Amino acid sequence: MGFIFLVLLEGALLLSAGMIFFGGIWGTVAATIALSGINFLAHDVEQFWSWELPLLLGGIVGILLLLAVGRIANKSQVVTGLVGGLISLVLFGAFVTPVAAIILWALVVGTGIISKDKKSQVIWSFAPTILRLVLGIGWIIYGNILTL
Known part of the structure; x- marks a missing residue:
């Protein structure tokens, strides 16, 4: 495979990871479809299904985990402020240097990362974000393993 193809492939994989992080369940569905397309382009029919079944199983498990963790985390009302604050920090960090991003994020958004609620609520409020990253x-x- 050529260098340009590998760079475009890595860009598509990073875009898929971004769809999962920012899109949640719908992003996971879109990323699974995108990886299925990459699988279709990279393998013939016989190898396609040997890679596609674990891919679909992983997508379904990921969607179910996001749904379950989201429901548990939604019981505490801390989630929206924390996840919104973390997503805005990532967006600022994507376009500005990290030090300036943290300062701008603190000034503009002002959402605290650690709240004054119970520790279990704080842990569950970070769980959806950590699961999306994973x-x-x-x-x-x-x-990357798919295209070897």
Whole structure:
């Protein structure tokens, strides 16, 4: 495979991870479809299904985990402020240097990372974000192994 193809492939995998992180359940569905397309392009029919079944199983498990963790985390009302604050920090960090991003994020958004609620509520409020990061990294790794 050529260098340009591999760079475009890695860009598609990073885009899939971004869809999972910012899109949640719908992003996971879109990332699974994108990886299925990469699988279709990279393998013939016989190999396609040997890679596709674990991919679909992983997508379904990821969606169910996001749904379950989201329901548990939604019981505490801390989630929206924390996840919104973390997503805005990532967006600021994507376009500005990290030090300036943290300062701008603190000034503009002002959402505290650690709230004054119970520790279990804070842990469950971070759980959806951490799960999205893990799923995104998992899809990047699986996509890279997929094209070997």
